[in-house]
Amino acid sequence: MENIHRRKNWMIVLLSSLLFLSSVSTVSAHHHPNHQEVSEQNESDQSDSGLASHSKSAILMERDTGKVLFEKNADEPLPPASMTKVMTMLLIMEALEEETITLNEKVRISENAASLGGSQIFLEAGEEMTIKDLLKGVAVASGNDASVALAERIAGSEKRFVEMMNEKAEELGLEDTHFKNPTGLPADNHVSTARDMAKMSRALLQYESITDYTGIYEDYLREGEENEFWLVNTNKLVKFYEGVDGLKTGFTNEAKYCLTATAEIDDMRTIAVVMGADTTKERNSDVSQLLDYAYNKYTTKPLFDKGQSVTTFDWLKANKSNVDVVTDDSVSIVHEKGVDIENIKTQIKMKQDVSLPLTEGTVVGKLEVVDKNQVLSQTDLVVSENMNKANVFQLFGRTLQSFFN
Known part of the structure; x- marks a missing residue:
């Protein structure tokens, strides 16, 4: 050469x-999801033992560098519940970037998607809804039905979409994560860790427009129609902690209360993950304390845009x-x-x-x-x-x- x-x-x-x-x-660098992960400086500070005291596991990470500012049992595999949808949204954003789907495209809802229980936006079989509104349904209301509808549109079937999720997890180097569905509904060996959730979130936040959805506190679907649906964000910190604009809550009886949150203050974006808190109040308190710790103690300096x-x-x-x-x-x-x-x-x-x-x-x-x-x-x-x-x-x-x- x-x-x-x-x-x-x-x-x-x-x-x-x-x-x-x-x-x-x-x-470090803010990595594109498709790039091979490089060595990160994961020097955590666990001396502040009062942090995340209500949660089974937790991690606090600065997004651009991947530096871990605090961790607690961060590699313990646990059910992620609806935080699973961080990966679901990552594949949705990739499909939008690749233009295999478009925001204004309408998706016909299948019987399979409409039959989902748990958190939902009450889609009906045969109904048509834009990808933009379905994405709102996932990001704001944690809609299981919206997640499966989008999974079927992107991959052709829910099963193939789950394969894509696991392929992406492997590509991102998430060694302790395995998915069985795009929703987070309980399933054997459907697990992740606080560290893997933070890495997933770094990949998702590469698509800066995702916070235009996850940062919505309330909105409407089918506004003005007979079946109008009011969306209210399951992540209350979006409203009550300045700078928080995502990402995903989670709850099942097994997983208890979980949250992957992100905030941007003074040009520093952080990711805080807690898993296994007993109540929403304790979950939100743990995340708020982690974010307080990050912004009180650390700052960033950009080198290259x-x-x-x-x-x-x-x-x-x-x-x-x-x-x-x-x-x-x-x-x-x-x-x-x-x-x-x-x-x-x-x-x-x-x-x-x-x-x-x-x-x-x-x-x-x-x-x-x-x-x-x-x-x-x-x-x-x-x-x-x-x-x-x-x-x-x-x-x-x-x-x-x-x-x-």
Whole structure:
């Protein structure tokens, strides 16, 4: 493979390293759900034993970095109840991104979907409802019927959708999660952990528009019609804790009261998961205390925005020169407030097995954040435009230009 960087690219790398010398305790990238998970700095602080005292397990995570700020029995497999719908919503958002479904498309409700018990929006067999409204039904009211209707539309059957859920769990590296349905209704070996729920939520929150749904406190379906249905969010913290805009509650007799919550305050987004609380009051109290702890003790500093140009891709055999290479996701630092933290540097490592043509978004390298020769994080670098092979005239012209330069 040819040397794809000119001297100016190395200058950019050096300047980037100097520019982002900063204090850090943990740095990582906000990963796209389809990307391989990189090493996370899961340095939890369990000295505050009063946190999550009512819950069997819990975790507190900063979203961009994946840094674990607190954990309690975070790897204990437990029934997740309707928090299962975090994965269901993740597959829905992926399908919307891939345009295999659209928000305004109407879905005909099957007998199977309409027959679901538990939390529901009372869909009737043969009724048609838009994907947008069904998604509201899942995100706000935790509708089991809406979840299955969407599962059937996306995968063709509920069974195939569950297979997709487990495939996605494996892709995300969720070793202690196994799904039997898209709803969270009780089933043997339908389990997850607080840590896996937080990782799932990081993947879901990559789709920023999801909080437009999970952050709704109340709304209507079929508004103005005879069968109008009032949606009220099962996550009361959306209304009563400033900054909370998701994600999913859960309850069954076996699972007890569970909640995966997310909040964004001062540009820092956190994820708090509690499982197995005895009452909704205790569940909400545990989550509120975790969020208080996060925002009282920690802060973040962004390094790169998603899509920010880091260097250029200048390849003699390509039809375009100086194509921007950009970060595929945001990169941040999270650290304790008022604490001096060590300097870091960034470095670019380009892949050596890249071949033309390249489509926009193709991974061509990694941005590494390094502290004392230890790689703290990696995020994918992608090309910002399509690139094809240069034609004969382009090659000839560039060869001459290279010769005279």
